[in-house]
Amino acid sequence: MPQTTISLDHPLDFARWRTATRTLAGQHVPPDDIAWHVAPSGGPDAPMPDAHPFRIPRETMQLAADVLQSMLPDRFTLAYRLVYAHVTGTDVPPAELARMEAAAAGVRAETARLRHGLFTLMQRTDGDGAWHATCDAATYAPECNARFITFQLSLAPWRLALPGRRMEWTGHELLHGHDGADASPLAFNSLPPPAMPLVDGLDIARITALPAVALAARTCRICPMARHATRTVFGEGRSDARMMFVGEQPGDREDLAGRPFVGPAGQLFDRALHAAGIDRDDAYVTNTVKHFKFRRSGTRRIHEKAGPAEIANCAPWLAAERRIIRPHVLVMLGGTAASALLGRPVTIGRERSRAITLGDGATGVVTVHPSFLLRVPDEAARGREYDHFVADLRLAASLCAPARA
Structure with a gap:
């Protein structure tokens, strides 16, 4: 017994x-x-x-x-x-x-x-715009994929009828109930992890809400960097920003804080933005790669340059940010960001300080990464480089169209 x-x-x-x-x-x-x-x-x-x-x-x-x-x-x-x-x-x-x-x-x-056939299964209602479906499930896999469904449907409300039970995302909470009984809240974190990593089968290109992309990206474990970093550092700023800044990858401070451009380079970046007359709160700031790549030296974590595989793994997240925000001006901070966004090798000295027409109609501007300024040993040279960086930012600001209505 x-x-x-x-x-x-x-x-x-x-x-x-x-x-x-x-x-x-x-x-x-x-x-x-x-x-x-x-x-x-x-x-x-x-x-x-x-x-x-x-x-x-x-x-x-x-x-x-x-x-x-x-x-x-x-x-x-x-x-x-x-x-x-x-x-x-x-x-x-x-x-x-x-x-x-x-x-x-x-x-x-x-x-x-369920994942591969989600958009075939789910239909949109005319009344409230919610997605709905009936699913003849033989397991509890639909419940454990509720987070996947929610992200894939861009956080929009959805309802799923299952054998003997039903599940609903209201836009704010997940509800679950058996036939003949009231549905009650069901916490995502009380459920078993799904049988596939959350990003497997996720069609990032069909997500239309920036918060859904950000939440999904925080679960990404595609590349080894994600398993060593403290957290995913997604972009931040206005979803309707006219100006988007893209750097290489988060650093040690960003990895710990979970926010882009908050370390020494980020503080210099903020100072340069102010000097150029740009309000960071009106822009969107992100990185090509969303995790901190580093090697250990005693207790220190030393930055290592992101490689082609890591850039390729993170490319769908950056593409989604760009697609949803639709910036008028895209500022590429450093060679890694410029090469990733232009799709070719980039030499900063030849490309910077000019307007570049991009394939989606946006205007690109290439400049140095603010961390470069921190590495210039000579004070006079550092001052000249800083002034050049501010001038690049002023150029970018001058290329912005009026705010969208």
């Missing part, structure tokens, strides 16, 4: 399952001694006793999360058994492991179908 009962708030309550699993597996409580019971508590997690800490490989936890998205009646026990076996150095019975792998394969397949 089970000696421990764990109550979960809903059939996909990964958050409480994980909290309980960390404690119980750390205490080596056998799977057969635990009963998992779905009964909404409406309250915070009950304190759990201390247990020995442990680490679980990412692949193991993802398999457990995939199993929890299946509709196997004993899925909570199976997922727990997977973690318990790793902690105790025991084996999962082959028959149970086969059931888990088969269930996970079904979840992955349904996740792929």
Whole structure:
């Protein structure tokens, strides 16, 4: 007979399952001694006793999360058994492991179908403009892809009818309910992670809301930089900005703050903007690459130049920023940004300080990155370079058309 009962708030309550699993597996409580019971508590997690800490490989936890998205009646026990076996150095019975792998394969397949067929599945209503669909799902994959759906549909309201249940994004919160019962809020972070990384299958070119692009970009783990950096540093500023500034990548300060151009180069950049008569609050500021690439030297993190692979991986995010904002003037700060946006090698000395007509009708201006000014050793030369940089910014400001109505 089970000696421990764990109550979960809903059939996909990964958050409480994980909290309980960390404690119980750390205490080596056998799977057969635990009963998992779905009964909404409406309250915070009950304190759990201390247990020995442990680490679980990412692949193991993802398999457990995939199993929890299946509709196997004993899925909570199976997922727990997977973690318990790793902690105790025991084996999962082959028959149970086969059931888990088969269930996970079904979840992955349904996740792929949902993502790749989302715009075929979803239809827009004439009344309130919300997206809606009926989905004959055999797993809980739709719930675990609610964040993907929300980002892909540009944060617009949507409704999804599922077998015996329904799900809705109101534009502000996610609601979930079973047929015949009122829907209640469902926290995104209480759900198991989807069987595919969030950006897999995401059609970034179809997202029309800048906040949706920014939120999606913060989940990106495509390149190794994303796994080492503290956070994604997306652009910031007005979504209708007439002037857009693009640098290379965030630095150490930006990585820690989660904002572009806030370190020493950013402070110099702000001073130069002021000297050129440009209000940063009226512009949009971003980087070609959204993560900090660095090497360690003791406790310091030393900037390393972004390579072609990292620039290519981040290109869809920069393209989305540019497409949504539609700047009249695009200022390229440094060779990396200029090469990425012009699609060819760029020598700053030959390209800077002139207007360049871009393919989308915007006007481009190439100049140095403000960090270059910090590296000029001679004070007199640094002053001349700073004045040249300010002159480039004034040129860019002079090329701006009147604000869009």
